[in-house]
Amino acid sequence: MPHLSRLNSLALTIALVIGSPLVFAAQPVAQPAAAASAKAPLPLEELRTFAEVMDRIKAAYVEPVDDKTLLENAIKGMLSNLDPHSAYLGPEDFAELQESTSGEFGGLGIEVGSEDGNIKIVSPIDDTPASKAGIQAGDFIVKINGQPTNGLTMTEAVDKMRGKVGQKITLTLVRGGGAPFDVTLTRANIQVKSVKAQLLEDGYGYIRITQFQVKTGEEVAAALAKLRKENGNKKLKGIILDLRNNPGGVLQSAVEVVDHFIKKGLIVYTKGRLPNSELRFSATGKDLSEAVPLVVLINGGSASASEIVAGALQDQKRGVVMGTPSFGKGSVQTVLPLNNDRALKITTALYYTPNGRSIQAQGIVPDIEVNRAKITREQDNEYYKEADLQGHLGNGNGGADKPTGSGTKAKPMPQDDDYQLSQALSLLKGLSITRGN
Incomplete structure (x- = not known):
């Protein structure tokens, strides 16, 4: 199951109070809102319309629908129309949110969101099935196990991506407007070191x-x-x-x-x-x-x-x-625990x-x-050096000669293939030199 992706249409969590019992929103946070709402008169006409809609759905919908389902869907709709980050969290969603901040959860290791009705990968998490498979931020998921995602809600798409640890799932992705391609992942129990x-x-x-x-x-x-x-x-x-x-x-x-x-x-x-x-x-x-x-x-x-x-x-x-x-x-989102292991995640x-x-x-x-770029290293034959010349003078301060090929081959490092990182390191070196370090 994708990390946090069920929770809202753009699952990027900066929670003022998530993940720890010490920082969960307590009852005093909710009280001022309740007091404010008590002063305003109830919108009786809208409440009558709401009750009438429920009755009509129960009477005329093609399949029976119970009150609990209708009311939970109404709550979800109430929150989802506020902003992309407010959401009603059922027991599974609430547990997933708590797991994600503890650093251990089951899933693919991707943050997903919604853009113009399409499912977009916001970020793959390091050392997870998604990052190891080469999935990148900005990729669009157009199919899940061969079924198009067009028209699916975020919750529906995530439900299709959820599953047991060890099961395989195939995502069809589109990157940068190119042709669709398939990536097969194995769901894993992900332990993320942050x-x-x-x-x-x-x-x-x-x-x-x-x-x-x-x-x-x-x-x-x-x-x-x-x-x-x-x-x-x-x-x-x-x-x-x-x-x-x-x-x-x-x-x-x-x-x-x-x-x-x-x-x-x-x-x-x-x-x-x-x-x-x-x-x-x-x-x-x-x-x-x-x-x-x-x-x-x-x-x-x-x-x-x-x-x-x-x-x-x-x-x-x-x-x-x-x-x-x-x-x-x-x-900033505040998590307000409700009864029966449910909660509201609301922008406050x-x-x-x-x-x-x-x-x-x-x-x-x-x-x-500094934009992202690929580093291509040229094969450059070393120049013939003074130390290669027969009869050359030794160094005035002593020390060994340094002829062609005398340098040691450095072990691969992250900055070798990461242009932005290499530029950051170069800047640090410049700052160090000018500060006399």
Whole structure:
């Protein structure tokens, strides 16, 4: 089952309160809305129409329909017409939402959304069946096991993609307006590690966050410690924070990540109709990054919590944001638990960067725009060097000669085939040189 894809027509979760009992919306959040609605008179005419429609459907529809089904469908329709991210969560949906923020769930490892009535892949998640099969953000799913998706609702399409772990499923995709092609995947029990870290070169660290889960802040702290240890317990020369194709997640985790990179200042604030929805988050003075030069990579698949991190670091002049403009989801959803393991996921606020920017429907514009590109390395015969000449003089300071072919072949690294990453590393090296590191 695709990750989070049942939950709304554009399944990118930046939840103010999802995934942890500590951050779920409590009853006080719901009370002001209830009080406000109590003051307004009931729309009796509309309620009579609603009851009449129910009676007509029950009496005239081709097959019997019970009241429970009709009422649940009415609730779903009520929420789905508010905005793409508000939704009614049945028991399965609610459990799936909780699983996704814990980092373990069954599925294909894709974030899907709706665009002009078509099912679109927002982002594949690293190290999942989808990413291993080469599925890319922006691909459209036109068939599921040979059945066209045209005309299907998001829920219907996702229901067809759900299944038991180990079962195969064939998706027919269209990429960039090209010809349709098939990709066969095996559903898996996906355990997603939200943070990966490694040294790209001596002194230059790389941290990739695939999504913001409950423990992502802790994982980034551990990653920074790991990089320093691998660097001989010396301060790094620079760090690349990769948020590309990161669909978002838990707001508190995004705040914790930024807190690891700045000493002081505002990180993000939210504004909504309810007093409880107006929150401000500021740095606590940790800055585990030791203030080393920072480059943040984003693209069109970077959404919600990713945009909070990129926007905060950009506004605080802490790092250079590089890549392509982000997705532009600047709204906050609150999960309100209901009876019988159900819940409402409802948009309650917009979030703003430290400088007061709303990212909603606009996104983060990178400081340096670098488009995705393929790296083609030319086969270049090495030039004949001075050290190859017979009778050449030795080096004035001593040391071994360096004739043609004396260099060691470097092991493959992520930046070798990733143009945006290689550009970020080059920028970090330049910053390090100018700062005298």
